[in-house]
Amino acid sequence: MAQYLLIESRDPFESNDVGYYYDLAKGLVASGNEVTLFLAQNGVLAARPSAHSAALAALARGGVKVLADDFSLQERGISKLAEGIAAAPIDVVVDHLAAGYKSLWH
Amino acid sequence: MSKKTLAIALMDPPYESENLTTAFRILDVAARRGYDINVFAYEGASGLAFMRQSPHPNPVHGKDVAEENHPTTKDQVAALLSEAEANGGKVDWVNCGMCVDERGVNEFVPGTRRGSPADFHAFIEASDNVLVIPTK
Numbered sequence: 001m002a003q004y005l006l007i008e009s010r011d012p013f014e015s016n017d018v019g020y021y022y023d024l025a026k027g028l029v030a031s032g033n034e035v036t037l038f039l040a041q042n043g044v045l046a047a048r049p050s051a052h053s054a055a056l057a058a059l060a061r062g063g064v065k066v067l068a069d070d071f072s073l074q075e076r077g078i079s080k081l082a083e084g085i086a087a088a089p090i091d092v093v094v095d096h097l098a099a100g101y102k103s104l105w106h
Numbered sequence: 107m108s109k110k111t112l113a114i115a116l117m118d119p120p121y122e123s124e125n126l127t128t129a130f131r132i133l134d135v136a137a138r139r140g141y142d143i144n145v146f147a148y149e150g151a152s153g154l155a156f157m158r159q160s161p162h163p164n165p166v167h168g169k170d171v172a173e174e175n176h177p178t179t180k181d182q183v184a185a186l187l188s189e190a191e192a193n194g195g196k197v198d199w200v201n202c203g204m205c206v207d208e209r210g211v212n213e214f215v216p217g218t219r220r221g222s223p224a225d226f227h228a229f230i231e232a233s234d235n236v237l238v239i240p241t242k
Binding site: 007009010040041042069071072090091093094097098100101103105 | 110112124125128131132135136139141234235236237238239240242
């Protein structure tokens, strides 16, 4: 089993690529890997209860740890998060890098 | 917590992308932990450490240089180097040589250096982990 950190910086309302990145997270977990999906920058816009948040909630139910950068949330005035998503500091990214997670940025 | 060595590749130019804000936040955390940090500044990011950047006033808002307090990326790079050193770590910041020549930005913040993609390969070999932050 490998450990992955997937960082999503893009807004799913703007880029259809984001859905494929969610699919990557789902597929990695389905293959027996541990996955953290860290939402940053406009990637946190999907963390609001919205048309795109159901996809993130489904990932969380499926075993993906879904986190949203607290700074990006604060910048965008987002305080209420959709099901399965937790706010986290950027330190989490460094924690994962230090722990040897295979890390991808999108 | 044991000391780690992290490598990060940056590609975005100064003053354009939120990617760099996030990147500097990540680098800051690593520097405060005393990690050794290897940065490969590629393409537009090769201008981040360009020494001739200068803060400017904002005549539209009626602010002089001091009031505007405009941050420059060269100061952010210098601050990163200082923060790492203060916590027992070090930063090896490499500016891609061909990239800086193309852009005319080959005067660097002291403590950074000119290099090539071969340095990035060496960083990968020497680091505990690598994060590539590409342009959009």
